[in-house]
Amino acid sequence: MIGLAAGSVFILERDSLVSLSVWRAAIDWPGTSLILSIMRTQFALDLRTERRKSGFTQSDVAHLISSNQSLVSELEQGKRRPNLEQIVDLSIVYARSFEAFFGTLMSERQRVILGQVHTLPVIEARSSNTHNRPGSINRLEKRLTEALAYEA
Template identity: 40%
Template sequence: MTTQFALDVYLARIKSGYTQSDVAHLLDISRVTISRFERGNSEPSLQDILALSLVYGRSFESFFADKLRRRRQRLLKRLQNLQPLTQPTTKHANREANLQRLARRLEADLAIHDWA
């Protein structure tokens, strides 16, 4: 996990007033594991991330805002370089419309979050 994620998890716990032991008990993991998450020395499982989101009252996305921004930018760039199909068939009928929708959605998300 990134240092930013570790810092976010740490600050969420401090802001909530919980101890590492409190969070460890709620997630049914060891206090040492919580400490490792907060120092960026261990990657939480998806289940742990979901539980942390619930415990701290934060959206899943809020823990990964920076990663999502970079991924949106990368997808948008790759989308612009996607090659057209040489022999489209009926099973590809929605491809172009969906690619355009994806591009608009990525651009809108980047603009909304001022991440462009």
């Protein structure tokens, strides 16, 4: 978890028998920029678990995704985030969806975007380019609210 308070950032560590997870956050206050550097994530643990369940070695996975063993190791340790191509490849290899691998990150980003929806500037003069904007904002807010409520 990340604790935030009036321009302060708290670094929280969680120990478990399986892993050590460390989250760090940097805030550009009062802007809306939130940069999360997640060293070990649920994704990394899920990736390792899926590989072990499948019986693959890190070298096997590296070969299948046209990469090298050190990349797979770094992904499994949470030291590196995969690019989009690697995410797709890993989803195919393990027969898992993107959201299954990145559920925690998806939830966090949904919360951030929902917060951003509430701070969108009001456009007084509508034009043909913005006539769908109010409906799109309402649909986005509803979709994010429902998704976050479903997870709770």
